[in-house]
Amino acid sequence: QVQLQESGPGLVKPSETLSLTCTVSGGSISSYYWSWIRQPPGKGLEWIGYIYYSGSTNYNPSLKSRVTISVDTSKNQFSLKLSSVTAADTAVYYCARVKGYYDYIWGSYRLDAFDIWGQGTMVTVSS
Amino acid sequence: QSALTQPASVSGSPGQSITISCTGTSSDVGSYNLVSWYQQHPGKAPKLMIYEGSKRPSGVSNRFSGSKSGNTASLTISGLQAEDEADYYCCSYAGSKVVFGGGTKLTVL
Numbered sequence: 001q002v003q004l005q006e007s008g009p010g011l012v013k014p015s016e017t018l019s020l021t022c023t024v025s026g027g028s029i030s031s032y033y034w035s036w037i038r039q040p041p042g043k044g045l046e047w048i049g050y051i052y053y054s055g056s057t058n059y060n061p062s063l064k065s066r067v068t069i070s071v072d073t074s075k076n077q078f079s080l081k082l083s084s085v086t087a088a089d090t091a092v093y094y095c096a097r098v099k100g101y102y103d104y105i106w107g108s109y110r111l112d113a114f115d116i117w118g119q120g121t122m123v124t125v126s127s
Numbered sequence: 128q129s130a131l132t133q134p135a136s137v138s139g140s141p142g143q144s145i146t147i148s149c150t151g152t153s154s155d156v157g158s159y160n161l162v163s164w165y166q167q168h169p170g171k172a173p174k175l176m177i178y179e180g181s182k183r184p185s186g187v188s189n190r191f192s193g194s195k196s197g198n199t200a201s202l203t204i205s206g207l208q209a210e211d212e213a214d215y216y217c218c219s220y221a222g223s224k225v226v227f228g229g230g231t232k233l234t235v236l
Contacts, residue, residue: 044216045230110161113175
């Protein structure tokens with residue numbers, strides 16, 4: 001079965017760039033959309049953005065100016081970069097597979113749910 | 128402040144039924160039948176319980192059901208069991224973005 005695993009530094013300094021990678025195993029990254037979601041300690045979930053295996057992306061408007069999500073199909077991985085981090089970016093970061101469909105009438109992808117999640121990785125922003 | 132509004136907590140006794148509401152707007156819950164629900168136990172990743180408002184993924188107990196009326200979606204858990212104690216989050220497609228509720232802590236008494 002498909003499994004996801006996040007990896008990356010657990011500690012990032014303020015103003016620097018947070019970088020995480022999600023490795024997909026047990027299946028191909030192709031033909032699916034993939035997403036990043038985060039959860040600050042003791043708080044709720046926040047969608048960061050998603051990417052199609054072809055490279056097209058969509059980001060949360062509140063984070064868009066600082067977020068880049070990319071994909072490497074040869075490695076079956078996708079990645080997150082979040083720039084100019086502050087303490088408010090301290091959170092558990094999850095990668096997830098997206099379940100949805102393309103609406104050909106409206107010409108847009110409709111995200112239905114996140115059906116497979118990684119275990120999450122804690123990232124702390126501190127000097 | 129989360130985009131979707133959920134009660135902070137609900138509780139019920141084993142065997143009882145509970146319902147968790149998720150109130151959005153005409154831009155998200157009200158416009159699309161793309162509401163999903165997630166169960167999260169402490170220290171664990173969320174688990175998909177309901178998608179497209181009322182569908183259950185394979186392996187999810189039929190004690191879990193979802194519905195929607197207007198701008199409010201609901202998750203009902205029947206025949207409460209101790210293992211259902213967890214946090215529950217709703218989520219909705221909102222036209223090029225995705226929004227979550229703030230989460231509801233379910234306590235099984």
